Amino acid sequence: MNNAGNGARPRSLSVENLEKAYRSGKPVLKGISFQVEGAITLGIIGPSGSGKSTMLRCINRLIEPTAGRIVVAGQDVAGLSGTALRHARRHIGMVFQEFNLVERLSVIENVLCGRLGYISPFKAWLRKYPQEDIDKAFALIDHVGLGDFYNQRADSLSGGQRQRVGIARAVMQEPDIIMADEPTSSLDPKTSVEIMELLRQFSRERDIPMLVNIHDVELAKRFCDRIIGISQGVVVFDGPPGELTTSDLKAIYGGEDWLA
Structure with a gap:
């Protein structure tokens, strides 16, 4: 890395x-x-x-x-x-005090939000990410210890888990x-x-x-x-x-x- x-x-x-x-x-x-x-x-x-x-x-x-x-x-x-x-x-990656996650989206979707600045607005609206980005997001989710939670909604997570998602999203920006x-x-x-x-x-x-x-x-x-x-x-x-x-x-x- x-x-x-x-x-x-x-x-x-x-x-x-x-x-x-x-x-x-x-x-x-x-x-x-x-x-x-x-x-x-x-x-x-x-x-x-x-x-x-x-x-x-x-x-x-x-x-x-x-x-x-x-x-x-x-x-x-x-x-x-x-x-x-x-x-x-x-x-410039940012990790927020109040997490700033999209509560209705899953962990993997929130982490992929770190790539929104790299894709077109239309693809962002459709949430169409390159496979390379998807693979990196899964790897980061494993890295922060949430491999079993990738498909869970953000609003179902504890505070510590949400902050881990926020960190993974920031790192996803490279x-x-x-x-x-x-x-x-x-x-x-x-x-x-x-x-x-x-x-x-x-x-x-x-x-x-x-x-x-x-x-x-x-x-x-x-x-x-x-x-x-x-x-x-x-x-x-x-x-x-x-x-x-x-x-x-x-x-x-x-x-x-x-x-x-």
Whole structure:
């Protein structure tokens, strides 16, 4: 599964001076900059309202950045629109907090939705996928441990199973980066560990960056190679988990009572 060495596209993300303001003069993101490349799991931590989810939504262009550059696999996606943006977004996989599955469709159909950006709208409407895509979808479903559930409707699955489907759908895009927005927030501790293990595994197997917005600091320290801490729209920590100190956590989250 490893894409390293294909020479086609760099598996990388560069965010340069990213700003987002919903109202003039009140920025949510204030000059965010960082770079990631290859098989790295990047944890993004910070309090609610710090701008973590806004940053991910700017990167995949679900919302428009106010300023800055977002370079995915060598292409600045910040200024793209129309067909060019649609093509660029094929290479950005997204795993959502609330799964965002089509509830009435089966597991295999939901995973195949990861290929919608690669087929014509008419074929997408008919759900006519190449056999190669179908074979890959079955292989991914096996890989995430749902081989016995491929024909079940998404609304019949548990939360952990739904998140596995969401991960398989993102990987099905053959992306250059994958971003996960609070992928464990609605899951029990055991399932949360399994989901983080799965995300890290795909990062390493595919040699692609994995960005994970996560509230659980201990999970971030356990599974991430690097952690970025955001507070009030500014990066206040960027480094390996082993360097994240109590003082850093106070700077990120504010106050001391929550650490007691």
